[in-house]
């Protein structure tokens with residue numbers, strides 16, 4: 001209790017009933033932004049009419065009523081009341097006092113204990129000492145809560161509409177979006193507090209060079225590139241985030257998986273429909289990228305970039321050993337060599353093996369019939385049909401949710417229906433992903449200089465070609481000098497083709 005309040009109580013000692021006023025500024029009553037001055041006037045008039053002596057007025061300012069923010073004024077009032085500061089609380093409406101059933105029960109408890117009466121300008125006296133008074137208070141609380149939730153619903157609906165229209169909902173400009181309209185507007189700089197002039201942006205329009213980058217990155221991921229590789233690419237090219245910061249792994253991942261890029265509107269992390277803007281990337285490619293980047297089997301151990309073509313890709317093969325080999329320089333060797341994970345047998349010199357595998361692949365892909373190695377193109381897949389199917393399944397899931405929410409569907413058939421739909425959706429998404437994934441061989445087959453094209457791929461994509469095309473096994477090599485005069489047994493490197501007539 002503050003000293004001022006204590007002296008106010010002493011002044012009131014003349015036998016007048018002591019009252020406190022509680023005011024709250026909020027926007028939770030639809031349409032009525034009731035100013036604090038108006039509330040105060042009404043409350044003071046009520047106290048005056050009843051001949052009460054107002055010893056303290058508490059004010060809280062919480063604009064979003066049910067957001068659960070702390071109300072220091074309210075807490076102080078309860079503490080003072082608990083010490084006997086007053087026996088009457090005056091408020092404009094009960095919804096100014098309590099924001100939740102829990103708060104109301106606490107208030108009822110205190111009122112009973114300290115003999116506090118509550119009067120509101122709108123609903124008159126509420127006698128919390130009687131069951132019917134308490135019921136009235138509870139009902140009023142429930143009504144206020146309903147109104148607030150209803151408003152929340154309206155706001156959510158409006159925001160969903162905004163999402164569909166592609167309107168910018170504040171925050172950081174998403175990479176790829178927001179072409180300057182040529183107009184300017186002023187805004188307050190958060191750091192300095194000064195007004196600054198900024199370009200007005202049309203968030204429905206793609207920024208051409210950024211859109212180009214997004215398409216390139218998408219294709220890179222679809223042909224086996226890594227997020228890490230793309231981040232490096234950004235650093236090399238000086239491409240930054242929309243705020244001008246160096247691109248991070250998370251930035252890149254988020255950008256690639258942003259549904260907006262594919263023309264899909266998202267609200268609260270849920271797809272809400274087709275947005276009203278031109279997509280930057282095809283939906284099928286976008287879905288494929290999401291499928292790839294969220295695949296739990298995808299290895300993304302940072303810093304573990306392989307340095308060799310065959311580490312963990314070539315098989316051991318000594319005595320039919322099925323394990324993969326890795327590269328090591330241990331055991332006093334002067335050069336890195338492929339060794340079985342199980343550690344048995346000697347290693348094979350990595351540089352020589354890699355060079356040989358490269359030679360064989362380049363030779364195979366340079367042959368006249370190399371085109372036979374390519375997979376059927378994505379054009380054979382009915383992408384739009386698959387997309388329509390996916391949309392239908394999503395609608396079905398939404399319908400099921402609606403039926404269940406309305407109590408027209410039991411839990412068991414609901415979950416069963418959802419599981420089925422989810423499985424169907426997964427199947428369709430996988431097909432879409434397959435349709436969009438680029439065959440890693442397309443950059444090589446038909447290239448005028450296959451070796452040059454191979455070198456240009458970089459190790460990650462070379463390994464992808466390897467995965468798709470051939471399985472290499474390092475069999476037990478013969479000892480001594482080989483027929484070619486050297487000491488490396490090329491015949492012990494065995495190729496098992498996965499595609500073409502050799503397969």
Ligand SMILES: [Zn+2]
Pocket residue numbers: 316317318321322323340341342343344
């Ligand atoms: Zn082995």
